[in-house]
Amino acid sequence: MKAFSQLIGVVALLGLSSGSSAADVSARARQVHDAALVLDTHLDTPANFRRPGWSIADDHQHExxxxxxxxxxMKAGGxxxxxxxxxxxxxxxxxxxxxxxxxxxxxxxTSIREMLAAHADEFELALTADDAERIAAAGKRIAFISMENAAPLASDPTLLTAYHRLGLRMLGITHVRNNDFGDSSTDPKGAEWNGLSPAGKRLVAEANRMGIVLDASHASDAVFDQLLELSTAPIVLSHTSADAIHDHPRNIDDERIRRLAAKGGVIHVNAFGAYLIPTPRIPARVQAMEALSKKYGPEGRMPADRVPAYLAERRAIEARYPVKRASLEDYMAHLLHILKVAGPEHVGIGADWDGGGGVxxxxxxxxxxxxxxxxxQAGYGEQDIRNIWGGNLLRVLRRVQEAAVVSEAESS
Ligand SMILES: [Zn+2]
Structure with a gap:
């Protein structure tokens, strides 16, 4: 903790800032923002919960x-x-x-449940859309739980029942590789199941039965199509951007965005740079980053006193092999395009914070x-903005839970 505050002091002395201050926005924007229920569908922050010396309650600097x-x-950004x-x-x-x-x-x-227990005055587990509204009204932060990559269920898919009882309300099928439940959009080996596997189809039925929202981000187009076809309730993309702005297997095309919206779903727009703009893959940079990561271990486990040396080495690699970073303009290009295609009732925000997002x-x-x-500035009204920040997501959650067979009373 001490090393972090010292580091922050150094950062402040150097005159570095986050480069994006919420104080820069107009009074009208701040007022509209603060009046909205602001949710993000993909917070990878639990990766930091076991970081030695790191606490969600402390103020940190991205730099x-x-x-x-x-x-x-969270408070500063509403x-x-x-x-x-x-x-x-x-x-x-x-x-x-x-x-x-x-x-x-x-x-x-467990680490998510431990964080909630340790900060019960500030955070609360949410299981339903009503919970989210109640928790926000009480001035606390809302914690829904989701799963990215169903691999933890591969050894025993009935574990989904236990996850549901412990709070899971959203399930993404794959990450960047194929798994036992379906194909990823980015596995170099290509399709293995031509969509969902038989176990994946059973998992979809179970998620529907329990009222767990299905998430097609990272999955292949065929998995997306089959989720849309099989699911008895609307689905989401929790963190995905647009092929029309940057054609990438991890992004989605306009025709699929329209079909998602037609079935009541929502696409939450990702701020992961390499999916927003073309970024060349420099093998020497990749190699150097891999060696660095081997030397220091995962960021989510790094002791505070090792962080400055790690960051210095990382910045030296970035300076040696520079790659253009995506900007807020690039992010807005995706968001505004998707808004035009899907309509403001079918768009949300899932910026992949602490998972590689941020521009x-x-x-x-x-x-x-x-x-x-x-x-x-783009002409969206207050109601649209409220829907984008959280209203659309809560609508999907309500519809998924209305269609469920397992009642919410059966979970804790
Ligand atoms: Zn992801």
């Missing part, structure tokens, strides 16, 4: 430790909460790999009012 979400910055992610990297798919994924998922879920001019959640300002 100081690369984190993007904490309570002081972020009421969102879906906090149980993310699991796709590992080996043999028995040992499945058990490792199962254990990792349970540990990540120049929108470096952490304290900058979120800038999006509201841009939406006002």
């Amino acid at each position: 100081g430790d690369l984190s993007q979400v904490d309570l002081p910055r 972020l009421d909460g969102g879906f906090w992610v149980v993310y699991t990297a796709q590992g080996a798919r043999d028995e040992a790999g499945k058990q490792a994924a199962r254990d990792h998922g349970l540990e990540r879920l 120049v001019g929108l470096e952490d959640v304290s900058a979120l009012p800038l999006i509201t300002e841009r939406l006002l």
